[in-house]
Amino acid sequence: MTDNNIKLERTLSLKAVVLFGLAYMTPLIVLGTFGVIASTSNGAVPTAYLITTVAMLFTAYSYGIMARTYPVAGSAYTYARRAIDSRVGFMVGWSVLLDYFFLPMVIWLIGAAYLNARFPEVPSWIFLLGFIGITTFLNIYGIKLASKVNSLLMVFQILVIAFFVLLSIRHVFATGGTDSLFSLGPFLGEDAGFTAIAAGAAVAAYSFLGFDAVTTLTEETIDPKRNIPKAIMLTALIGGGIYVLVGYTTQLVHPGNSFVNSDSAAFEIATTIGADLFGAIFLAGMVLAQFTSGLAAQASASRLLFAMGRDAVLPPKLFGALHSRFHTPVFNIVLTGAIGIIALFLDVLSAASFITSVPLSPLRW
Amino acid sequence: MVNLSVIFLVSKDADARRQYGVLRGMVVPLIGALVNLWLMSKLDINAFILGLIWLSIGLAQLAYLTRFFRREPPEVAFDESEPESAPASVKATL
Structure with a gap:
């Protein structure tokens, strides 16, 4: 530690922390993965998400107990270290690093790809560096500012989801009347057996990636022993609730599991239910969702590195240091940003295959 | 591992055991751990x-x-x- 007197600043409220967790989860992602989960679960998307949500609540509850017992920034790393063994804790921390280092990179890459598809005349590295630059600046300047920007953009993301749901309902109402709005069909799918739904639920679990990241903000949260356990349960519940609701209405518009291309199924549906204007808003929503997700992912990664640096399992002079004025782990934030620059040499395809293979998160849960 | 941490905490520490009981300190994290084990098997x-x-x-x-x-x-x-x-x-x- 360079200076014992500099600490992380305790400024975040319960609401701010939940919005950070939701930002990392990126609820809008349900529309990106809808096609894939519909295919694997034989058209029973809401059931797959319902099962996953209930299953994840058990783990969320465990996080709550550990956060109440050890309210420090290291999350799973600290919990395993203190409760099981310091060597086990190190390995858990190491496994979390893989996700936390590379997720921001993947998130920024996908965001830049959305923009590049819309504005092909601008080279995509400009978008990528823009994402990384702005996010890194906000995170260095302080968690308070980052949280304000995050809350504002999350409101927009939730509005886009609400519009998507409302337009879906209108579409179903116009074509089938009131009765068709309340149907068990989306829950049952097309003869979806238990095996199919379970396979869908396994894919759906990766939409929850990041719900546990709120525990890395423990030392910046007001009254963390009460607020962090609440925040992680709320993040899982609200996120899961959105997934089930969107899964239900989307599956009403488009029953079954056959799409032109299951990867872009959501865009097919977006054009079915809304006109071009909604298509544009939808794109803006997707881009901003990636932006907030990157912001939260970079914040969490830098806090985990800080906790490990402070314990001196990583070089403490670099990783365990805080900026004297901003009270943020500047080195860790810049490092996470720098790793994102690797994305300049990757294409979306290899990044997407990485995100579906993010291998170690169930291990830390 | 977080689920296992709870089980370790509760089994090592009498105060924690009193506070959380068998259901919240053992059964809930065990179910959580099994779910995640199953997820890992799907990788x-x-x-x-x-x-x-x-x-x-x-x-x-x-x-x-x-x-x-x-x-x-x-x-x-x-x-x-x-x-x-x-x-x-x-x-x-x-």
């Missing part, structure tokens, strides 16, 4: 290999830090952030 082989490679690099760093596991990894005491209610018996066992 594709490439993810699994990538994970193993990453973990072996970590094991090498740990071996270096602990001089081949003969001593504990370092930990700087940061007492001001030490939770007052952290069960004493758990600290003692570390």
